[in-house]
Amino acid sequence: NAGVTQTPKFQVLKTGQSMTLQCAQDMNHEYMSWYRQDPGMGLRLIHYSVGAGITDQGEVPNGYNVSRSTTEDFPLRLLSAAPSQTSVYFCASSPGWGNRYEQYFGPGTRLTVT
Amino acid sequence: GNSVTQMEGPVTLSEEAFLTINCTYTATGYPSLFWYVQYPGEGLQLLLKATKADDKGSNKGFEATYRKETTSFHLEKGSVQVSDSAVYFCARSMNRDDKIIFGKGTRLHILP
Numbered sequence: 001n002a003g004v005t006q007t008p009k010f011q012v013l014k015t016g017q018s019m020t021l022q023c024a025q026d027m028n029h030e031y032m033s034w035y036r037q038d039p040g041m042g043l044r045l046i047h048y049s050v051g052a053g054i055t056d057q058g059e060v061p062n063g064y065n066v067s068r069s070t071t072e073d074f075p076l077r078l079l080s081a082a083p084s085q086t087s088v089y090f091c092a093s094s095p096g097w098g099n100r101y102e103q104y105f106g107p108g109t110r111l112t113v114t
Numbered sequence: 115g116n117s118v119t120q121m122e123g124p125v126t127l128s129e130e131a132f133l134t135i136n137c138t139y140t141a142t143g144y145p146s147l148f149w150y151v152q153y154p155g156e157g158l159q160l161l162l163k164a165t166k167a168d169d170k171g172s173n174k175g176f177e178a179t180y181r182k183e184t185t186s187f188h189l190e191k192g193s194v195q196v197s198d199s200a201v202y203f204c205a206r207s208m209n210r211d212d213k214i215i216f217g218k219g220t221r222l223h224i225l226p
Contacts, residue, residue: 042203042218042219043158043216045214090157092157092158103214105159106157107156107157
């Protein structure tokens, strides 16, 4: 199993551009989530999904959209990038609702918005 | 409120030293508690967990005991190695219907 994969590893955007961060898992996990990691802030939850077709907002959802059309994929879309979205983004998955706390993380995407 | 507080880093130790990274939590009820580790350039990995009071989680020589009376879950290791250099995150989950709350992380440097 590849586990949780994320692409790209690095990305530089100009203010106002849009892009999609890709996340996929091959473990048939129901629960997937997106976090951003900023210095001194720890990890903050952006959006999460408890299964295909179901998504919900986390702590810091503004400026981001998600969809979950399949169990495997959970892309994160930046609608109009802003410098405040410069961060490292992590996707995570876990086996199901009851075991949600055992999360498996991808390697991260480092995004810079200029 | 519901939060996780861990000691600020960086923490710098010599190889074979004893390690403690403090973590306290606030929550209503009885959360499950976790330590995650992030090695340079990688995502987080679950290091250990405890799901009820007085449980001890352990892995790779690390231990943490769920102390309900002090609302703490301090991470300890008796003899650290250079390869333990990483960022350590304390986290809690309330129950099966709640989200994971992470602390801000503690960077650990081990000198040879």
